[in-house]
Every structure is written in structure tokens, then in C-alpha cells.
Amino acid sequence: MFYQIISLLLEVVVGVVGGACLLRLYMQFLRIPMSAGSGNPLGRFVFALTDWIVLPLRRVLPSLGALDTASLVAAFVLQLAKFVLLWLIAGAGGGFFVLPVLAVFGLLSMAISGLTVAVIVYAVLSWVPTSSVISGLMARLVDPLLTPIRRVLPLVGGIDLSPLALLLLLQVAAIVLGSLQRGALF
Structure with missing residues (x-):
């Protein structure tokens, strides 16, 4: 019971x-303004939540073009710390060297889950005509992923099914990732 509670808290x-x-990382890659003056409340929230880990890493890890390596490494380090803590609580049995592999799979799973949530929020906001900052931001986050699908998938009765297709692709990616994870560990 203790392990499950700690696991849940760490996961959250x-x-x-x-x-x-x-x-x-993704917003900086897309060059979406995130500063306080940009009017982007999500950007301010992201900065407030991540500056404590990203800024120290940025001093030693330079960006690779548009790729903010400090944000990527920060997410990986958090995943690795989670698995190390769970490994220690479970009695430190088995190989320690599998933990970085678990962290990579956790990072990829988190990315797929995050994109899934973004597509769902985008789809819901597209049903309700609004000119809010969040709906524009969600469009900027999701449109680069939907554009290639829209080139292939035509409108059906005036309805854009590309978000549904992207959700299906993300679910397939999650299934493949889970299968690869099981195969890598056993």
C-alpha cells in the first residue's frame, strides 16, 4: 500500500x-512567446513550474538550434529520479542499469500523453467559437501536427477529422511504446 501511494504521488x-x-521544450521549438508580456498565461505557468530545474541546467547545457536541451534533460532527470526512488523503496532489487531505460520510456510516454491532452483540448475548443488566448495557443501547438494529416485526409461533410486521426496515431504510438518497453525489460 505504501509503495502504491508513493508511486501515485511521484507519478503526479x-x-x-x-x-x-x-x-x-515544444513551445520554444515552435517559437511561441512565453514571457510575461506576451499575454500567454500557459507560458508564465510553465516558466514558474520549471525555472528551478531548467535554468541551472541551461548554464551547462547549450541549446542545439531550436532544441532546448536543458528542458529535455530536466524532464529526463525527473523521470529517472522517480524510477530511482521507486527502485529504492521496492528494496533495490534487480539491475540499476535498467532505470535509465525506464526513464526514456517514461519520457516518451509522457510526451504522447501530453500531445493527446493537447489534441483533445484543441478539438473541444474548436467546437466553441472563441477568441481566447488559450484557443489560439492550442491551435499553434497542435496545427503543426495536424497539417500533414490534413494534406492526406480530406474534410468529410465539412468536418475536419484530422484531430481524430492524430489521436488514433498517438494511441497506436502508445501501444507500440508499451510493447517495446515490455520487450526491452523482459
């Missing part, structure tokens, strides 16, 4: 903070 904390690190 690492999911929120690590997910914010990945969102920071």
Missing part, C-alpha cells in the same frame, strides 16, 4: 513538472 508530481518541461 513528475507528470506535472516533467510535462511542463516538455511543454516548455
Whole structure:
């Protein structure tokens, strides 16, 4: 019972903070303004949540072009810390060297989950005509992923099914990732 409670708490904390690190990485890659003056409340939230881990890493890890390596490494370190803590609580049995592999799979799973949530929020906001900052931000986050699908998938009765197709692709990716994880560990 203790292990399950700690596992849940770690999953939530690492999911929120690590997910914010990945969102920071993605938003910077897309060059979405995130500063306080940009009017982007999500950007301010992401900065507030991740500055404590990303800024120290940024001093030693330079960006690779548009790729913010400090945000990526921060998300990986959080995943690794989660698995190390769970490994220690479970009695430190088995190989320690499998923990970085678990962290990579956790990072990829978190990215797929985050993209899934973004597509769902985008789809819901597209049903309700609004000119809010969040709907524009969600469009900027999701449109680069939907554009290639829209080139292949035509409108059906005036309805854009590309978000549904992207959700299906993300679910397939999650299934493949889970299968690869099981295969890598056993």
C-alpha cells in the first residue's frame, strides 16, 4: 500500500513538472512567446513550474538550434529520479542499469500523453467559437501536427477529422511504446 501511494504521488508530481518541461521544450521549438508580456498565461505557468530545474541546467547545457536541451534533460532527470526512488523503496532489487531505460520510456510516454491532452483540448475548443488566448495557443501547438494529416485526409461533410486521426496515431504510438518497453525489460 505504501509503495502504491508513493508511486501515485511521484507519478503526479513528475507528470506535472516533467510535462511542463516538455511543454516548455515544444513551445520554444515552435517559437511561441512565453514571457510575461506576451499575454500567454500557459507560458508564465510553465516558466514558474520549471525555472528551478531548467535554468541551472541551461548554464551547462547549450541549446542545439531550436532544441532546448536543458528542458529535455530536466524532464529526463525527473523521470529517472522517480524510477530511482521507486527502485529504492521496492528494496533495490534487480539491475540499476535498467532505470535509465525506464526513464526514456517514461519520457516518451509522457510526451504522447501530453500531445493527446493537447489534441483533445484543441478539438473541444474548436467546437466553441472563441477568441481566447488559450484557443489560439492550442491551435499553434497542435496545427503543426495536424497539417500533414490534413494534406492526406480530406474534410468529410465539412468536418475536419484530422484531430481524430492524430489521436488514433498517438494511441497506436502508445501501444507500440508499451510493447517495446515490455520487450526491452523482459
